[in-house]
Structures are given as C-alpha cells and as structure tokens.
Amino acid sequence: MTTTTTTGPRPDATTHVDYDAIVIGAGFGGIYMLHKLRNELGLSVRAYDRAGGVGGTWYWNRYPGALSDTEGFVYRYSFDKDLLQDYDWNTRYLKQADILAYLEHVVERFDLAKDIQLETGIAAAVFDEATNRWTVTTEQGETVTATYVVTALGLLSKINMPNIPGIETFAGDIIHTGAWPDEHEFAGKRVGVIGNGSTGQQVISAVAPEVEHLTVFMRTPQYSVPAGDRPMTADEVSSIKGDFDSIWDQVRSSVVAFGFEESAVPAMSVSEEERQRVFQENWDIGGGFRFMFGTFCDIATDPEANEAAAAFIRSKIKQIVKDPEKARILTPTDLYARRPLCANHYYETFNRDNVSVADLKQHPIVEITPEGVRTADGKVHELDVLILATGFDAVDGNYMAMDLRGRGGQTINEAWADAPTSYLGVSTNGFPNMFMILGPNGPFTNLPPSIETQVEWIGKLVAEARERGAAVEPSVEAEQAWTETCQTIADMTLFPQVDSWIFGANVPGKTKTVMFYIGGLANYRAQLDEVEGTGFKGFEFAPAAQPALA
Numbered sequence: 018m019t020t021t022t023t024t025g026p027r028p029d030a031t032t033h034v035d036y037d038a039i040v041i042g043a044g045f046g047g048i049y050m051l052h053k054l055r056n057e058l059g060l061s062v063r064a065y066d067r068a069g070g071v072g073g074t075w076y077w078n079r080y081p082g083a084l085s086d087t088e089g090f091v092y093r094y095s096f097d098k099d100l101l102q103d104y105d106w107n108t109r110y111l112k113q114a115d116i117l118a119y120l121e122h123v124v125e126r127f128d129l130a131k132d133i134q135l136e137t138g139i140a141a142a143v144f145d146e147a148t149n150r151w152t153v154t155t156e157q158g159e160t161v162t163a164t165y166v167v168t169a170l171g172l173l174s175k176i177n178m179p180n181i182p183g184i185e186t187f188a189g190d191i192i193h194t195g196a197w198p199d200e201h202e203f204a205g206k207r208v209g210v211i212g213n214g215s216t217g218q219q220v221i222s223a224v225a226p227e228v229e230h231l232t233v234f235m236r237t238p239q240y241s242v243p244a245g246d247r248p249m250t251a252d253e254v255s256s257i258k259g260d261f262d263s264i265w266d267q268v269r270s271s272v273v274a275f276g277f278e279e280s281a282v283p284a285m286s287v288s289e290e291e292r293q294r295v296f297q298e299n300w301d302i303g304g305g306f307r308f309m310f311g312t313f314c315d316i317a318t319d320p321e322a323n324e325a326a327a328a329f330i331r332s333k334i335k336q337i338v339k340d341p342e343k344a345r346i347l348t349p350t351d352l353y354a355r356r357p358l359c360a361n362h363y364y365e366t367f368n369r370d371n372v373s374v375a376d377l378k379q380h381p382i383v384e385i386t387p388e389g390v391r392t393a394d395g396k397v398h399e400l401d402v403l404i405l406a407t408g409f410d411a412v413d414g415n416y417m418a419m420d421l422r423g424r425g426g427q428t429i430n431e432a433w434a435d436a437p438t439s440y441l442g443v444s445t446n447g448f449p450n451m452f453m454i455l456g457p458n459g460p461f462t463n464l465p466p467s468i469e470t471q472v473e474w475i476g477k478l479v480a481e482a483r484e485r486g487a488a489v490e491p492s493v494e495a496e497q498a499w500t501e502t503c504q505t506i507a508d509m510t511l512f513p514q515v516d517s518w519i520f521g522a523n524v525p526g527k528t529k530t531v532m533f534y535i536g537g538l539a540n541y542r543a544q545l546d547e548v549e550g551t552g553f554k555g556f557e558f559a560p561a562a563q564p565a566l567a
Contacts, residue, residue: 034161038479039153040064041139042169044073046454046468048120049094050167052127053476060479063161064129065153067138071124073171075116078216079197080404082223083113086215086244086305086359087463090257091276093119095265096469100126102258110246141420142166144449149488149559151450165479168416169454172464175414177524179211179407183384193405194220203227207399209390211382212406213239214518218360220406225366232398233367234390236377237516238349240330244359245303269470272537274463275306284313284322296329305357306463317354317510327353337364346376354511356519408523412457412532413437423448433457436530438500440491440555441545443471443478449488449559452478458503460541461519461533470538474545478553487558495555504531 037060040047047064048071055062068076085092089111094100104119111119124130138156145152151166176195184191192198194216203224209232210221218241225231257264268274284292292313299308308326315322331348338344347367366372380392389400413433421429424447432447439445442459443452452475453459460467482489507513512535513520521527534541548554 034063036063036161036163037061038063038165038167039142039151039161039163040167040169041142041153042066042073042171042454043068043071043124043133043135044075044169044171045094045120045465046169046171046472047073047167048123048129049096049469049472050169050454050475051129051132053472054165054167054479055129055132056127058476058480062132063163064133065137065139065155066133066135067156069136070117070121071130071133071135072117072120073169074174075113075120077174077195077197079113079199080192080194080216080220080223080406081227082219082361083194083216084110084219084244084246085116086110087465088276088304089115089249090254090264091268091274091463092116092465094123094465094469095261095268096473098261101261105254107249107254108246109249110244139419141422142451143420143422143426144424144451146424149449165450165452167452167454167475168456170415172412172455173409175409175418177408177414179405180525181382181385183386186387187385187389187400187403188387189389189401189403191403191405193407195409201402203402205229206401207389208232208402208404209234209398209400210404210406212408213237214406214408215356215358215360216408217406218358218363220404222361222363222366224404225369225372229371231369231372232390232400233372233374234377234382234398235346235374236381238347239355239358240327240349240353241358241360241363242300242305242308242330242333243303243363244305244361245301246361265466268463268466268538269542270539272462272539273306273310274466274538275304275310276463277304277307277311279310280312280314282313283315284319284325285315292325293329296326300329300333303359305359308359309353309357317512320352320511323353323511334364337368339368343367343374346374352511352515354515355517408518412455412521414524421448423451436500436528437532438496440496440499441474441548442534443475444489444491444556446491446493446496449490450482451490457532458499458534460538461535462538462541466538467541470542470545474549477549478556481553482558485558487560489553489556489558491555492557498555500531502536503534506534506536507531510535 038054040050043064043066051062051064054060070076089106092111140156141154143152150162152162154160176193206228207230208228211234272279295312299312309316316326334348335344380394383391383393388397390398416429427447437457439456439458442456454471520529
C-alpha cells in the first residue's frame with residue numbers, strides 16, 4: 018500500500034517551532050483544514066498524524082470488504098470544481114483502497130505533504146492564558162506552539178476493545194478491524210467475528226468465501242439492506258460530472274446529504290400495496306440511508322412507519338436465509354433505529370455451509386480460552402483467528418485519550434465529565450482558539466459534506482478572530498443551548514430508544530448521551546449562517562495577550 022510521507026524537515030525534540038495553527042489528524046477533515054488555513058488564509062500550519070500515511074479512517078480500516086456505504090459521487094470533496102472533474106471512479110461505492118488513493122491524490126495536488134508530519138502522535142495540547150497560545154507536545158517529545166489548534170480526530174477512530182475474560186489467553190490471532198495488519202491469510206482457518214454493525218457485516222461477507230469455517234457471534238442482530246454495489250460506466254461518470262453543480266446544491270440543502278432526494282411522503286398516508294412497492298424498489302436499488310430516508314419521511318420518527326419498514330426487512334431475512342434457526346438468530350425484534358446499514362450479500366452469506374451463527378442472547382460469551390470462545394451453554398467454539406468488529410469509542414474517545422488542557426489547566430476529561438458537549442459541533446467553552454471537526458453534537462450525515470461545511474466555517478471564525486486580534490471560545494450559555502437543541506431534536510426521533518454507538522451505548526461505562534445534531538445538513542448550515550450573520554453570536558472574543566515590555 019502506498020503512503021504519503023512528509024517532505025518537510027522534521028524538527029528534533031530540542032527545536033522550538035511556532036506556527037499560526039496546528040492541525041491534529043490527516044484524514045478528510047485534517048487535509049482540507051490544512052489546505053484552508055495554509056493555502057487559502059495564508060497561515061503557517063503543521064498537521065500531525067500518528068499513522069504512516071494520510072487518510073485517517075481509510076488508512077487504518079483495511080479489513081476485507083471495507084468500503085464507504087455512501088455512493089462514491091458524493092463521498093469526496095466538492096470545494097474544488099477542477100478536482101471534481103479530474104478524478105474518476107468506477108464503482109457505485111468506493112473501496113478502502115480507492116478512498117485512500119483519492120486522499121493521497123488530494124494531498125499531492127495541493128502540495129500539502131511538506132506540512133504533514135506522519136508517524137507522530139500528539140501527547141498533549143495545553144493552553145497558556147498568559148499568551149493565549151497553545152503548546153503542543155508530540156509523543157516523540159517535540160514541542161511546538163501555535164495560536165490555533167484544530168482537532169480532526171475522526172468520529173470513528175478510537176478503537177473499542179471488548180473486555181472479555183480470558184482474551185489475553187487466546188492462542189490464535191486477534192485482529193480488530195480498525196487496526197488491520199498489512200497481510201493476513203485466512204485460507205484453511207477457523208475464523209470468528211464478534212460485532213455485526215457496518216464493519217462486521219462487510220467483513221463477514223468478505224471473508225466467508227476464504228475461510229475453512231466462519232462463526233459469527235450474534236448478540237444484537239441489526240436491520241440491513243443490500244448495498245447495491247455495481248460497476249459504473251464511463252458514460253455514467255461523465256453524466257454525473259456534468260451535473261455536479263446541481264448535485265452538490267441538492268446535497269447541501271438535504272437532510273442526510275447522501276445524494277438522493279429524501280421522501281416527503283408519510284408511510285401511513287399510502288396503501289399497504291404502495292408501501293410494499295416503495296420498499297421493494299429501494300431494496301432493489303440498495304443503500305441503508307436511502308432505505309430509511311428515501312422511502313418515506315417518517316421511518317425514523319413514527320413507530321408505525323418504523324415497524325412497516327422493519328417488518329419488510331424481517332420478511333426479507335426469512336425469505337433469503339434458508340436455515341430457519343439461522344434466520345431466527347439474525348432477525349431483529351427491536352426498533353429500526355440504529356445507524357441504517359447496508360452490505361453486499363450479507364444475509365446470503367449465512368446460506369453457506371461453512372458459516373454458522375452463535376446466539377449470544379441465548380448463550381452469552383463466558384470467556385475466551387486458548388482454543389477459542391466459550392459460551393454459556395458450555396460449548397467452546399474453536400478458532401484460529403478472532404476478528405473484533407466491535408467498533409469505536411465514537412466522537413470523544415480520542416479527545417479523552419489526550420492530555421488536552423484549556424483555561425485554568427482544566428482537562429477535557431474534566432470539562433466533559435458528565436458528557437461531551439460543544440457549540441455547533443466546532444468549539445467548546447474553556448478551550449479558546451481550539452476548533453473541532455466533527456466534534457460532539459455535529460451533524461449526523463454523509464461526512465465529507467459536513468466536514469467541508471465545518472472546515473469552511475472554522476476558516477471564517479479564525480479570520481474573524483485574527484481581524485479582532487482576539488482569542489475566541491463559545492459562552493457556557495451558547496453551549497448549553499446547543500446541547501439542548503440537539504437533545505430536543507434527537508428526542509423527536511426513535512434513535513434514542515435503542516442502544517447504539519450514536520449515543521455512546523456501545524462502550525461499557527460510558528454515559529449514554531446525545532452526540533449528534535440530527536436536524537440535517539441544510540438546517541445545520543442555516544444555523545451556522547445565522548450565527549455568522551449576527552457577528553458570531555454565542556462566541557466570546559477576548560483580546561489577545563500583549564507581549565510584556567522589556
């Protein structure tokens with residue numbers, strides 16, 4: 018796999034360097050933020066990433082079957098029209114290697130590599146109230162200072178390792194999908210998978226044909242629809258490129274920003290026959306968000322509409338999965354109210370003779386032994402490889418893992434002791450001149466359009482702060498009001514009624530709380546426009562510290 022490496026000089030641990038801004042992370046958010054601050058605003062900027070290459074999520078998640086479940090024509094940047102026209106794709110969904118190659122191309126195109134320092138984790142970032150500047154320390158011992166720090170840490174990047182008794186005794190290989198090794202051979206091996214979210218479903222479908230036997234450990238079955246992946250012809254790509262202006266206008270004025278028109282029709286306003294026709298049509302097209310938001314407008318808000326969609330998917334599971342016992346274990350019984358999933362041939366995979374499914378609701382995992390996984394019925398599922406598709410400590414996990422200190426030496430862990438909060442998903446009280454890309458209570462959408470929205474808005478806020486000669490942070494009242502807005506909107510949906518990573522419920526001991534603004538991208542952009550139009554209402558601008566006289 019190719020990687021992008023920094024071409025600029027790497028300071029040693031004794032060198033002090035001062036920048037206008039530090040960007041932490043080199044995925045979709047960090048790459049565009051570096052371009053915005055350096056190339057467009059003219060600031061001196063250094064970006065850091067602990068990975069060996071750029072790409073963020075798409076550098077680390079190399080597991081078999083890894084792909085975005087957003088259609089490729091809107092899983093990209095839109096800020097540069099020439100980039101949109103110049104770069105091609107050939108499948109409906111982009112695989113991990115395709116996305117990584119795209120991001121590497123963007124770095125090269127905009128000459129960003131010289132200001133990206135790889136294989137460099139950030140150990141600490143501390144705000145100095147006397148100077149209104151940040152001191153950033155790398156895990157290698159380098160120390161740099163900057164006026165601004167932008168965290169582009171990723172929503173889904175802090176690995177969630179399950180605490181299963183005996184896990185350290187397993188004699189085989191344990192692999193988390195978020196830290197996949199460069200090479201791994203599955204042929205002739207007995208493989209187990211724990212986790213059946215988006216990643217789990219992708220990896221299950223991909224490795225089943227390769228392994229001697231696959232055991233899927235199923236605790237909470239989830240609703241899934243076909244991805245509908247397929248090749249894209251050159252004519253299709255050309256047609257899309259010719260329509261990109263209207264496509265991106267639609268994306269920015271939509272709810273989930275996935276490039277399709279969301280339905281305005283309530284499910285119960287049409288006949289049962291029409292409902293089934295619409296569900297089947299969208300099942301055939303494929304796409305999880307399309308099925309939830311493109312069929313009817315109230316699947317995520319109305320229990321009756323939700324049950325209609327859920328019942329349709331349950332009927333498909335019964336129809337596709339030939340073994341009645343496997344079908345029973347795979348069939349959800351709760352609300353269709355987690356992140357909407359899709360995968361290629363997921364349910365069909367369980368018709369393979371070499372795939373079995375263990376019902377963890379009936380027989381939970383008791384321990385991991387050297388031989389495999391022992392469940393409560395006393396059975397040891399013998400394995401050579403155990404794949405953990407157990408997801409991430411989403412949204413705030415990487416913040417909590419860093420020594421991040423704001424005014425008064427307060428750590429981010431202390432500030433977010435009750436729950437992670439922000440104003441507009443981009444800033445948090447007590448941490449002046451620190452801006453977050455996809456911070457707590459940012460928009461719940463296709464991510465690149467939201468990332469672009471936030472990067473561009475952070476750029477405006479930085480320009481405003483520089484013009485005023487001030488440090489900037491949100492007021493406590495503004496942050497509280499935004500949190501309440503996010504909670505109110507979430508409570509209007511069915512999402513809080515199930516346990517999922519969207520609310521932090523996948524990490525033991527983590528407080529279940531609102532983590533996203535679920536009001537849609539169009540409404541989010543309108544909120545940002547309103548704040549900017551009122552002179553950045555909700556933000557406090559404190560005069561920058563003046564240098565002491567000699």
